[in-house]
Amino acid sequence: MNRSRTWRVLDLGREATKNMAASWLRTLLLLAISAGAGAYALVADGNALRDLAEAQQRFARAGGYVVTIQADQSSGFATASVERGKCLALGSIDGVVSAGTSTTTGVTRLARAPSVPIQSVEVDPETLAIWSGRYGLNQTIASEPGAVVALGPGLASDFGMIEGDEVSITEQRFRVAHVLQEISRNPRAERWIVFVGRASDDAQQCWIEFEPQAFPAGESLVRGWFASAGPVTVTRLAEPAVLGIDPAKQLAGRPEGRAWMAAGLVVTGSLWLTIWFRRSEMALYQTVGTSKSQLLIMYQLEAGLVALVGALGAATWVFATSLAGVNQIDSQIGPILLWQLTAGAATVALLGPLPVLLSRDRLAEQLKDR
């Protein structure tokens, strides 16, 4: 009899699929459990991630990813300022939404109310974009011709001024290019006169807004950016504790992030149960010369197929229900959900067939197991 190599992996794969097809009801049940558990994990984490994305937006609107840089006053350096050019240069770096300076220039007076002292500040247009929390605002203001100012909403209201008005400040005429509508990130600007585009080269503060994902690294790197001019103080505009939200911590600590583990263990447990009822089958394979390691590979291929087809089923179901509007899974969190499915499927493929190793060596007795 011509004997070649026993049970190659391909043969074991064929044997596994034949067993799966032969016991189609068991296979169908396992696939349903696999797809159901996978879909549950995806929907649970998808919803958690969507909620977190909304929390992140609220956090960003509140200035959670904004820092201010100012020269360390106690350093003894003569200038005690930050370089405007360096600050603006940050704006062109990936992960930075906007960067601009502000410098308080003292008290000024409007011609129409000479007895009222008003705080005046010089800023870059980019600074206003950060204060407002609205992208694109800097472009609007920067393109304004002539001498322009922006007014805090309280000041504009007090003196009945609107955009387009002309004001006389210390005998010079300015056009009100903008009335700041949203200054939640800098409430002190409520009654400020803001000279846009007149910031000096040595500024008091540099305002920087980061993209959420770039914030932790950016916050620690920005100190070195200004280090050549002397020590600086980096201050977060809003601490997570103050805002009551910390999206980064919530993302890392969300229990739904481990849903793949729960789904994987559910399917693994189901596989263990079915393997328990296949003890005599395992003994049978061994009595015809199959080794335990070959059995393990065969059952691993079965488990892998169950996990893979279940994962595909889960992904298809979630995708279809998202299209139908039943779920609202954001496509941007696809990679995280893909990780969930992959990790869950790998758990099933690795742990699912382990009982094979625990099967008894006394084959005659194991053959009687039902």
Add this chain to the structure above:
Amino acid sequence: MKFGNTTVLDQVSFALSDGESVAVTGPSGSGKSTLLSIVGLLLQPTAGVVKFDGRQVTPKQRRSRILDGSISWVFQTTNCIGSRSVFDNVALALRASGVRPQAELIESALAAVGLRGFENRMARTLSGGELQRVCIARAAVTRPRLLFADEPTGQLDRSTSEAVLEALHQARSSGASMLIATHDQMVVESCDRSLGIEEITRRL
């Protein structure tokens, strides 16, 4: 052979010749199955050796002895994969041995046990006697030199036992030796000789 403090077999010694069929008899619990398990490399004896062609063999060599066609088993319980066809169940032994399961080889093995035309039947649809004959075909299809059968008719009625017994002897028509544990006098009479457990012990 000891299981804990219980000695089941003590100082047993016998030889099996090429092509010989030997029935092992004895009361329940006397150690017939244990003896078959030891000689068939399913169990490691606590003392003593098993020799094959004059060389000592151990359960560690069981797999290689199966794969080189030295040994094969038929058990009391009928072990088939119920959801697979008769053909697949017999082909299993060939596939495990790295032999391409040719249809004529399997048909011939099934014909030898009286199951010609059963190839495509699902194993779960067969009767106990038919299943046992499938197990015999599976054990014989690799043409082993030594066939072990542990009470193969233990769960069968008289007429089915006769069919199974005939199948067993047909299956070893290629010259295989057979060691068979049994209570069944019909099986004992069909073998070349029989060894009672007490008789074996007495020979020490």
